[in-house]
Amino acid sequence: LTLTHVSNVLGTINPIEELVKIAHEHDALVLVDAAQSAPHTSIDVKSIGCDFLVFSGHKMLGPTGIGVLYVDKNASEMLQPPFGGGEMISRVDLTRTEWNDMPWRFEPGTPNVAGAIGLAAAVDYLKNIGMGDVRRHEVQLTELALRRLSDLERVIIYGPKRVEDRGGLIAFNIKGVNSHDVALLLDELENIAVRSGLHCAEPLHKRFKVQSSVRASFYIYNTAEEVKAFCDTVEKISKLL
Structure with missing residues (x-):
């Protein structure tokens, strides 16, 4: 189940913790779209209780082309990497492959280094403001x-x-x-x-x-x-x- 934390049209702040709880009572995994909330207020993924949470960098003073995917540890064990590339594999031979630990298994190939540095700077800037x-x-x-x-x-x-x-x-x-x-x-x-x-x-x-x-x-x-x-x-x- 995918839920919007804050509507990008109405501005509505949804009761996200309550909604996640209801979804979990029905054995559903929950992804929270925090693109409109993470840049504007404090986010506590443990309090929300979600399995996944995402937000983008360019909406919080960071560069385009980069964002954040939070994955709860329990949920991470269910996921398989969608792409292949360097750094995502811990061991490989002709008959089998072992994935690397989180988060590297989902970060194949050359990373967006400049984007990551820019996003980190934006996060630090907002944290300093409070x-x-x-x-x-x-x-x-x-x-x-x-x-x-x-x-x-x-x-x-x-x-x-x-x-x-x-x-x-x-x-x-x-x-x-x-x-x-x-x-x-x-x-x-x-x-x-x-x-x-x-x-x-x-x-x-x-x-x-x-x-x-x-x-x-x-x-x-x-x-x-x-x-x-x-x-x-x-x-x-x-x-x-």
Whole structure:
């Protein structure tokens, strides 16, 4: 069973520990997608109790092309390497092969050395800031944006209403306006970068009966002044179109 820790569209923080427990009660292995949570808050795989957990480097100030796969020790014994190459084998002859220990058995060939160094630097950088401080900063920015956007009559916000229940992003639409037009105007009017489209979640948009949405994401490098400018520009667009 694959579960998203934090939705990349709605921002919903799922009760991941409870969901993992239910899955294990039905003898299911659980992989947690933490791409939207690991960069923004503290992660404790032992507390979550998952069998696997993954996240990417480029969403947490690291380079592209590298990520992390956590595998619980018990689950690792069930896995077979999907690829072959150097360093993954401890012993080989003409009739049999013995895999190397974890994690080398899943890292065949020449590793992405530069990517690993870059990701480690990003992890150290965030740890020095403190993941608690990262989360608190995002909550402040998200709360400000939610409050301002909720006051705009034509703006529809998707996801939890309470900032405590969501990550540092907001997906929304302006009634009667295409999401791509909103994103384009945010860029042209105030040089504000957002994403518009389906956000790799077409079934979710079909459930909400919308063709697409605008997504604004906040991180440690954003300020309250920038969030205010974003909300002011959304208000301006809602009155222009």
